[in-house]
Each structure stands twice: as C-alpha cells, then as structure tokens.
Amino acid sequence: MASTATPMMKQYLSIKDQHPDALLFFRLGDFYELFFEDAVTASKTLEITLTSRDKKKDPIPMCGVPYHSAKGYIEKLINEGFKVAICEQMENPREVKGMVKREVVRIITPGTLIDDFGMDDGQSNYLLSLVKENGMYTVSYSDISTGDIFAFSTENMTDLTSEVSRIKPSEMVVDEASESVIKEMYQDPPLYTIYEKKEHYDLEREDDVTEASAIDLLMNYIYSHNMKDLSHFRIVKKHKLNESMQLNYAALSNLELLTNLQTKKEKGSLFWYLNKTETPMGKRKLRRWIERPLMRVTDIKMRHSVVNILLDHFIEREDLKSLLNQVYDIERLVGRLSFGNIDAKDLIQLRDSLYNLPAVDRLLTELQLNEVPLFTGFDTLADIHRLLDDSLLDPPPKHIREGNIFKSDYDEKLQELRYIQENARQFLNDYIEGEREKTGIKSLKIGFNKVFGYYIEISKVNAMNFDTETHQYERKQTLTNAERFITPELKEMETKILSAEDESIILEYRLFNELKAKMTQHIDRLQKTAEQISTLDCLISFAAVANEYHLTEPVFNQEMLNITDGRHPVVEKVIGENTYVPNDLQMDDENFIYLITGPNMSGKSTYMRQVAIISIMAQIGMYVPAQSASLPVFDAIFTRIGASDDLSSGKSTFMIEMMEANDALKRATKDSLLIFDEIGRGTSTYDGMALAEAMLEYIHNHIGAKTLFSTHYHEITKLDSVLSGLSNYHVKATEYDGRLVFLHKVKPGAVEKSYGIHVARLAELPEEVTKRAENILAELEAGSYTQDHSREREAAQLEFPLPDTEGKRDDVSEALRQMDLNQMTPMDAMIKLNELKSLIKDD
Template identity: 45%
Template sequence: MGKQTPMMEQYLKIKADYQDAFLFFRLGDFYEMFNDDAINAARELEITLTKRGGSDGIPMCGVPYHAAENYIKTLIDKGYKVAICEQVEDPKTAKGVVKREVVQLVTPGTVMESNMLKEGENNYIASLSHFQDGSYVIVYNDLSTGENNITVISHGWDAVIHELYNQPIKEIVISSNLPEDLQTKLRDRLHVTLSYQDEITFNAEYRNLAENLNDERLMKAFSRLLNYIQHTQKRSLDHLQPANVIELKHYLSLDMYSKRNLELTETIIKKGKHGSLLWVLDQTVTAMGSRLLKKWLERPLLDKKRIENRLNVVDAFYQRFMERDTLRDTLKSVYDLERLAGRIAFGNVNARDLLQLKQSLEKIPELKATLNQFEERQIQTLSTGLKYPKELIDLLNTSIIDNPPISIKEGSIIRDGYNEVLDTYRDASRNGKRWIAALEKKEKQETDIKSLKIGYNRVFGYYIEITKANIHLIPEGRYERKQTLANAERYITPELKEKEQLIIEAEEKSVELEYNLFIEIREKIKEHIPELQYLAEIVSKIDVLQAFATVSEKNNYRRPYFVENKLNIINGRHPVIEQVMKDGSFVPNNVSLDENKNILLITGPNMSGKSTYMRQLALAVIMGQIGCFVPCDEAELIIFDQIFTRIGAADDLVSGQSTFMVEMLEANHAIANATDRSLILLDEIGRGTSTYDGMALAQAIVEYIHNNIQAKTLFSTHYHELTVLEESLEKLKNIHVRAEEFEGNVVFLHQIQEGAADKSYGIHVAKLANLPEALIERASTILQELESSDKPAPTTEKIESGQLSFFVGETEQVKERNKPIPATEEKAIDELKSLNLFEMTPMEAMNALYRLQKQVKM
C-alpha cells in the first residue's frame, strides 16, 4: 500500500481499535467507510460502492449523517456493530487534520434509540463468566431501562444454554479464553452476537450497583459486563439499577424445549407473538407492563404467598369492572417511564420526551385515587408506592413549552419567565423584528414604492429589496447597494445594519442559552431517576395485574386454588386454541392427578386432541403460577418446580440430530432432572424408530418415571399394547380421547374418558387428508393382515428400582420353540441388561448396541 493521506492515516489508526465493527467516519455531512467496511456495508445496506482517488483507489461508500440512524438500525438488526467516529474539534480552528474520536460503539445489546427497540420487549445484553468451581455466572443488562440481573448456574453447560435461551438476549460478552467449541455452541444455539471483555476489575464508580453482591464470583461477572458497557458507550450510565440476584430455585424451571413446545412467547413455525400464550394474555396498555408480563411468563413463581398476593389483586380487579376500566384509561396516557429515564441519563432525550414524562407523571394522582377505592391490602400497598414527584413536575411545568420542536439545538424549547437572561434576548429579538416591520411600512410611504420589502437571509443578513422597475423612485443617497439580482436590487442603511447586529446577536445567544438551559434541566431530572424507576416498577405491576383481570373476564377464566399433591381441573380449555377457533366449539376436558394416580397414559387417534390436552394442562399450571386466572370451570393446582415437555417432532439439522435423537435428548433431559414435584409431558415417545424399539423405550420410560421419579406425568402413545401397564403400575391410569366411526368415517369428539382406546384410526386420518382411494384400500387390507397375526405384548413384570427394562415379552412363536438360548446370546443379553442408557451418550449407546449385535450374529 502506498503512502496514505493524513486523513486516511487517521482513519486506519482508529479502525485498528474497532476491527469487529463498521467504522462510521464523519467527513462533513457524511459518515464514510473505506476498504472492507465499504464493500460489506454497500452489500448489507444496498448503497453505491465507489472508490476514493479514482478507479485505482480504495473502496469507499457513505451515508448522510442526518439519516444515519436508519442505516445503523439495519446493520444492528443483522447482528453487526457500528463505531460512531465524530469530529471533536471545530474544522475552522483545526490545525491540520480535524481531530476525530469514536464517541459510541453501537452493538445489538446496547442500542438506545427508540426506533431500534421493540416497545414490549427487553433488549438484553448478557455476560457469561466461568469459575474454577465449575459454576457459571450470567449477568443480564437492559441498557434502555437500566435493569441488572445476576444468576448462578451450577449444573453444567446444558443448564447455561437453557437459561440463556429463555431470555431475549441480543449479545453475550465472554472471556476470550472461553473454549472455541463453547463459543460455537453459543452462536449456533442462541444466534447472538459474541463480544469479548477480559478486564474484570470492579470500577469503584459503580459501588452502589453492587450493594446486593457478597460473592466474589458475582462481583467479577458483574464487572465484566459493566466494563464492556462503559467501554462501548463512553458516557453517563446514571440510570443503571443495583444488581438483582435471581435465585433460580425460587422460580418454576422451564427448559428451552418446554418453552418452545408450549409456545409461551412465540410460535414455533412463524416465530412471532401471534398464536402464543403471551398473545392471549397481553391486555396491558403500557410498554412497561408488556415487558413485565413477558418476564413473569418466563419465570413463574414457586412461592405460594407471592402467587396468592397477585391472585388477590387480580380477583379484586376482576370483580370491579368500572374501577378497572378507569385504571386502563389512565394507564393509556402513561408513556414508557423506564426508557425515558434511560434516555435522560444517556443524554439522547429531547424536549418532547420531557413533555411525555410530565404528562405521565401527572397521571399518578388519578391512578392513586382509583386504587384507593379498593380495600385489599395488596392494592393499598401498590397505591402507597405511587409517590407524586411534585418537585420534578413543577420543574417541567415551568421550564418546557407545551409544543416543543424535536431538535434541542434550534431554540423554542424554554418557557418565557424561566430564565431572565433568555427573556432579555427574546425581548431584544422581538422588539427588533417589530422595528423592522415598522421600518418597512415607513419606507413604503416615504418612497411611494408599494412593492418595497425588507427581507433576511443567513448570508447577507437584513436588506431592503426593490424591483428594477421602481429603482428610479429611490431618492438619491437614501440607500447603499448591497446585492444585485436579475429583477431587483437589494440595499441597506446604517440604521438597518445596526439593528441587524442586535437582532442576530440576540437570536444566536438565545438559541445557545436555550440549549445550555435544556442540558441543565436534564441534569436536574437525572437526580430523580431512581424515583422514576420505582414508579415505573409499580405502574408496570398494576398494568399486568389489571391485564390478567381483563383477559380473565373476557375469556371466562377462573381463579385457581393451590393444594398439596392433588391436581384437579374441571372443564379445562386451551387458552390459545379457543381464541383461534372463536366459534365456541372447543371441547373442554377434566384433568385429575394425585398421589394415587400420578401418571395418565393417554391413547386415541391422531388429530383427536391428545397433544392439546397435554399442553393445556401445562399452560394452566404456568398461568396459575404467574398469578393469572385459568381457562376452566374450577381448578385445584399443585405448585410444580419444573415442567418438562416432549411434544411434536423436530429435527436439529444444524447440530446433526435427527427427529428421534432430539426426542431422546429431550426425554433424557426430563428424566435426569425431574423431581416428584415436577410435571412431565411426553407425547408419542418411541415413534421415531422401529416398532419394537419404540415400544420398548416407551414402556421403560413410563416404568422408570413411575418407580424412580414419581413426577406427575401425562404420557400419550399409539402403542395400545402399553395400556396393560395399568395392571402392574399401581399409580398409572389409562385415559383415552373418544372417537366414533360413522358410515366408514371417523368422528373426533375430543372428549377425554377413562380407559384405553381400541384403535388409532390412522387410515381414517389419511383419508381425511385426501390420499388416493386405492392407497387407502390397500392400507386397510394390510392392516387387517397385520392385526390377524400375533403381536408383541408388553411384559407386566415389575422392574428393580433404577433399572430400565427393554424387553417387551416373548412372542408365542418363541414360547413354542422353547429352545435353550445359545451362550453367546445369553452373554449379550446379560450385558444388555447391565447397561444404564441414561448415563450414556447417544454415541456410546449406539456403539454398545452395534457391538452386542455383532456378538450375537457371530
């Protein structure tokens, strides 16, 4: 590369410190990019790529600085980082190349501009730190609201992935020493931007944020994220809140499989909110409330007292429609206090934002008055927390005009009477303009030139303009020529020049003073940020709880009651499906689980509603444990510590895992982690492999849960042979989804009844899918042939604790032969019996099976 210009040397020196970001390099009215940045930005932003210095020069592209925000958003949405490099000295006074510095590094996890954020969602950046004791510490920060949360994971890497997956994380800050294979797993599983921060020395400036941290691991992990944010943002972080330590044992655990399968916050196929449980429940009217609802959904409670406190408020709101409706109307006028506080601290707030803040705070007395109409202790506590910030509102009322402009650098922001010096400047400016108007009238009269006018522009200042047709009317020596136009001449007088200087000086000083006053006001408001954040917290809770009451009344939900070891739901419904159907045709069903019958083995045809039945139970449990009413006629619920689901078929092609492998991994995750206080939902386990293998696995899993875990379990299957397990497993109960045949067609009644189903009606479902008639007839013939032959039946022999049986019983043909088993086969069987599959990796299990099969075939 040849010798660079001083400007390009400056660019390359700055770029060297920001290799993983696009460098927006300010040149006049544009942000310019060069070399690879230019090539990549031109592709991603679909803008023209040029060259600096002619056809043989370096690649170059740029975007106008006034429109840069939209281009930055595009890059951020695609997971990139953007370093904003500004001119930090006046080009008019600069000696040599204008000094430039990166003033902010915008990353997916640190955006603050409202057009880059989704109102109802948090925008988390997280840090992940690994310690010698094997633990991982995760720190979450939402820079737009100042929220900080910390949690410790002690159960290995899989638990880390499950925890991170369940939060809306856009960026993860890690140590550069984290093993590359783990970094790859983070990228592939979570689809986030990875950033690096090795410095974990705690900055004493943020001592107040760490007051809840008494563990060295937490301090170091928190420091990693704080140092990264400070390094990238390069400005005040006064709105950051003290770190909140989240004890995961206080919340119902939902692994990544369960959150996905239950579609709590987004649907599996469309990856959107519509069709999810969040979509149904979100009757909030503020952005703050919508974000809090999502957080509650992601972390249901385990503490019965806290759950009941929420339910008491919801019940009160439910019973009193008029007061609740008044609350909703008031809340509609409340803007996003959390993010307004963040923008005030960050320095990117404008006068209209402050007006929104004032309008929101003025609604506090109305909210308080409505809450005071309730007698419930929990509602009175909420009312007490709504402190009216009179000092702050008085400041806003006296300082900011009612309809300010967006820009804070062009004046017309501050009220008259707020500042004496500003009033003086304004008076001089206004009087001067009145004097100009009077001068124009006087000159028209004295010269008798009716078209004479006095104008102004930034280059020439004030002038008297007279058309060339009237120049002869000007008294000699009256004016001094200033500018010649095509059809007119412009003049000035010493008197006009003097007034011009006074007016312009007053206007310039007025605009500059207004800007400085606005900055002072913003700094005063910063002192109230903790107060604003606390108000936002209370308002958010009110909004979510009224939303629960609103959706409960609208959809006919009932308050759940929590009991020990017995779950009983009368006429339960699926909250999402009944809303999608809208015609009232959803068939409700009962669910009953207790200490005597804690496993329900569900049989029935495809499309009959087995999966819906299972999901609606899990959703009812989650709704109850976040403090919402439940879609049913009556509900007695157990507080579950964990929910595990294996519902639906899905490949994980990125990780090279088949549908069956995913099924086994999810089943193993449930079996390895569930307790007797957990809820397990397993749908069609074993269908991804051969019939005998699948049936053996399904039976073994049911037996293992029954004998070893004793969790409340719903297990749906098409292996009707498994229904005989009711005879040997005392806590297992058969239920089925009712279906009837009518004139050769199947009618799905979607009703759960006791006992086992007699058939699966798979061919009838194929017929409903309009498969060719000849194909349907052939399938029916084959089915009759298969049903007439002998079928394997599960053994009802009990198994020893901790041992999984994979033997489904001998067929009649084997019994008839009654031949001794060869020694090699007997040895293989003994070895197979000794295997503990749930302590083996999938690859180890496959290798063991291959070796045993080879041994038997010899």
C-alpha cells in the same frame, strides 16, 4: 500504505486499528464514510454504491451515507449482526486550521442498544456476560435500555444452557478463559465477543449477589462501547434458579407460550391470549412473568388478590386502563436520559406520561390497592411533571439545536430575545417613523441586503439638501435615484435582531442540558414508578382476560392436581367457547401418571398442553380456564412434544426427542410436571415401545412427577397392572355412518383401537389405499400377513383415480392432502380447519 497515506487517511487508519471488529462510520462533513473492507461489506449489506478514493494513484474502496439519515443504515447493519463504531468530528472545521480532531464516541452492537435503533418496544434486549471460575459458571445480564441487571451462578452446564436459552441474549461477552463454554453450549454460537475486564464496578446489589466477575465483565464491556457514565442501572438482582418454575427452551416452544410453534408469531400463543396491556413496559413484564412463573404461594396469591379486586370494579378498572394508555415507555425514556441522547420530544412524552399519575394514585387508594405491597408508596412524580410542564413548548422541535424548546417565561434572557425576534418588524417601523419626524422626509424608508444589512434609503432629490452630520447618517451606497445610509441606532438594532435568534438557540441548548441534569437526579424515582405501572398494567390485563373468558381463581394444594372442566385457553379463543369440549383431571401422590391413548387429531396433545398451561397461568398470578382448579406449585414443567429435524446441527427428530426426554428425566423432581407426547415414534415399533415403557417405569419408580404420557403403542397400556401410580385414559372417538367422529372427551381406560386408517380417510387418501390398508391390518392382527411380491406388482399397476371434485371442494381436498398432521400442533390444526371450512361454507 500508512507511509503514503494522506493525513486524513492516516487519522482514519489509526482509529480503525483501535476498532478492528467494527464497521467504522468516519464523519466527513455531512457524511459518514467507510473505507477498505468496511466499505465493501457495508455496500453489499446496505445495497449502496461502492466507489473509490484516489482513483488515479492507489484506489481505496469507499462508500458513505448522509449523517442526518444514518440511523436507518446503522439499524440494518445491527440487525445483520455487525458492530458499528461512530467516529465524530470533535471540532468545528470552520474554526480549525489543519486536521479536525475525530474520536469514536460510541460503538453500537446488538446488545448495547438503548432504543434509538429499531428496538422492539415490547421485548427486552439482553447483553449477557459469562465467566467460568473454580468450577462455577457465573452470569450477569442486562437490558441497557431499561437499566435492568441480573446475576446468577450454577455448577450445572444443563441449567446454564437452559437459562441462557430462556434469556435469549442478543449478544454475549466472555473472557478468554471462558470462550470454551460458549462452544460447549452451542454448535453454531450466536454473536459473542471475547473481552477482558479492566475495572471493578461498585454497583448497588442485593445482599446475596456474589457474581462480581461476571458483573464487572459486563459493565466494562458496556462502558467501553457506550462511553458514557450511565446512571440508570438499577440494583443488581439475584436471579435465583430455584425461586421460579423452570421452563426450558423446549417447554417455552412446545407449549407455545410466547410464539406460535409453526408461524413463530405472537398470534396463537399464550402471550397473545393474555396480552391486553397498554404500555410497552407492561408488555415486556408480561413476557418475563410467562417465562418465570412464581413458586412462592404468598406472591402468587398477592397477584390473585389484585386481579380479584379489579374484576369486582369494572368501571375503575376501565378508568385505570384508559389512564395507562396515555403512558409512554418511561423505562426506556429514562435509559435515553441516562445515556444523554434524550431530545425534546422524549421529555414531552415523559411529561405527558406523568400527567395522569395523580388520577392513577386516587384510583389505587379508592380500591385500597395502595395497601398491597406491590403498590405501596406509589410516587406520582408531581414535581417532575410540574418542572417539565412549566418549561417545555409543545409541539417540540425535531432537533434540539433548532430552538423553540422552552416557553418564553421559563428564562428571563430567553424572554428578552424572543421579544426581539417577535417584535423586530415593529421595532423597525417605530424607528423609521421617528426618523421621518426628525428629518422631515416623509418618503424615507428602511431596507435590508446581505452586503451591509439594514439601511435607510432617501431619494436623490431629498438627499441633495440633507445634513448627514447633524443626523449622524453614514452614506453606504449611491444609486441612480437614491442614496442609502446607516445610523448607529440602526446598526445596534440590526445586531440585536440578527443575533437574537442565534443567541436564543445557543441559550436554549444550554438550558436543555441543564434540564437534563436536573432530570437525572430523579432517575431512581422514575424507575420505581415505572415498575409499579408495568405491574399494574399486567394485572389489569389479567383481570380483563379473566372477565372476558370466564376464568376461575385457582387454589393451591401440594398433594393433588384436580381440574374440573379444564380448557386450552388459546384453542378455545380460536374455535369459540361453545365449540370447545372441556375435560377433567384428578391426580395425587398415589395416582400420578396418565397414560393416554387415542387417534391422531382426537385431542390428546391439546389435553396435555392445557394442563401445563393452566398450571403456568396459575403460577404467574392469573385466573385459569376451568370450572375449578386445585393445583400443586410445580418447580418445573418438561415437555417432549413432536419436533422437526435439525439438519444443520446433524440432529434428527428422534435424536431431539431423546435429548429432551433425557433433560426431563435427569432434572425432574417429585414436584415437576412431565408432558410426554408420542415417545419413540421416530424409531422402529419395538424400539419405540421399549423406550416408552422403560421411561414410564423410571418416572414411576425414581421420580414420582405428575406425568401425562400419550402413546400409540397399545401394548404398553398393560402397565397399569404393574405400576400402581399409572392409570389408562383415552380420548373418546366413535364411528358414525362409516366415518370417524372425535368426541374430544378424556375417559378412563385404554382406547379400543387406533383409528389410523379412519384418520387417513379424513385426509382423503385414495380409497384403494385405505381399503388395502384395512386388509393388511386385518392380516397383521390375525398374525397371517406375508408379503407377496406379485401382489405388490399388481398394486403398482393400479391406476388411482383423482378425486372427482371441482371448484372449492377440490381446493379443500388438495389442502388436506398437503397437511402434515404429525408436524401440526392442535392450534395449527384448528386454524387450518377454520380456513377450510370458510372455503366451502357457501357451497
């Protein structure tokens, strides 16, 4: 093919060979064109027309998109997991004879985005590198858009898998020797690239950062794709696994910390409850805080102290909140500055973000928050704001090559050119008046055409006796009724007027690049202030939530876990403070296992989750939903709460249950919290009962972790007589007028019965079914049950009547029938019940 290809296609093939794993956007004039398999792939994904080149000889598949609207197309390809190589024309085609030089200027992948291709401004976007050497897994990961970069090491594959799942990188990179680690971690791996490091990068690092191989691999990959000397990378921070509470993917998901378990949306999560942040930076930081609760009490108390001050000063807190509302995403604006793709609009946003920082500083000083280490040395960046405010016009142009970026008085030459542009008509009017005086021809006028520019027009009558040599008039055109002339002064004026706009645009482009260079000198200062602003944003949000929902400052006591009138914050927000039933909990080193029984939907799961969430809220520096709370600092929280089949990886509900339980039992310590909900439900009764009892014995005898363990196996409640650290508790329910009423109150002792058939009645199963179930249950409990196949045939012939309902109540009945209670979280159930209640409230 290459031997018969045109010079342009040879150039394309040569560049494509250098980037075989990327879709090559090849610049041809005003379009990016794709050829061969790239064109076929892109046309299907983007739903654009596939055509061909050289149709008569050897047709080549081809498609293209306009360069000025390519962003949306590239964004779609990136979201689908493709890599895109941008190949630009490096020369002006009008100034070059022959083939225009072209080069790939950037390779865009999901992990190497800045923020110009549809990034979520409230989430971090991590690229992660992984190297296995000498039995150690070394990892580095970075959000390129903000310059954050971290590193950690571990010898434990379970810890590695847990951390990577918590980081959730959008892309991974490994060297060839480490690819097997990816395949060991994932049955269906996410996007990853095999890449070999070539250079060593001396990034500034914290003293204990030793993961050089992973850092070098990461940086080599970043620079090879972005092809810029990025200057915004921060100090590489050591991500210490033992300095934050460990929350694996199961805990993050089951406790609905970042997203709702069913909808996968923010609404209904702890993040949704806590997020009253004003800036994208604060929103991202809040996510990180939830994912990694603190373990050092002094750090936790520092955040609590700030929340306390903000709670006591409502007016100042609201003033700060209002000021932060005017702050844009400084972190990602700095990323764009470093990358070189910042435009005038971005600098205007940066200028406006800095405007209120002196007012923020005054309030911090007034509240004495400037003495808290989190906010000491707050830099208002006043000099940077002054530079931007003195230079930039508002509103900014859409493109930096359009001009009108700078104020006229920013540069003397620009001021002169602007004066010419703005006063061109007056120049011409003054000139023509002068010529009328000199020539005595009052009808003399000035005009313009594209052929020879500005001209002076004199009528035929006046031109007949006009002395052109004396007045230095050069005839340019003869018309039927007039003559047209030019003069040296007019040509000089024309040159100034016509070139002033072009010159000013070229000058402003140069000035803009100089301003960018000045701004890059302040990247470190901008990042430090952005860090403090995001921290302040989170703590203001904490105070606002604590005030709205009447939360309490917790205290820490490693010997006990005491909660008085604890509440599940999210459930309470949904159903209302007056509806929610609070509960207590008391644990210490001698009494550390709660074995909880009670019917489905009675509130067992909510109760257990709320203990975990209260602990997490406390350790991120938040107040908690309780009348009082004395808590230990937990090193980890492990959960085993209802799961669905993962058929794509061949794992049943029960297999997932056992894997999560195994992770907890192997990794938990005495300082961990275990939340086990209905262990053993996915297998036979005796198997499940045996596993549940064995796990409780193991936790009691070998781990000593504080544990909340719910079960329907009433038989194992006898363990309180043989395990001294275990106590039975139940969620209270009662029968009233033949119906089951949930009291949602946790009480000492085992439940009297399971009320399973009562719950079935709540779901409106046919009455014949529930009555028959009661009979069978009575026989089972009496030990007299035998299967009678004739009775089965008789039952099969029964006609179960449909519920005698209509209208809204019929809709409610149908909705209840379709609800899968085993797969619903308490949050989902509360939301669904509210929806059903609204359907019948007017009946």
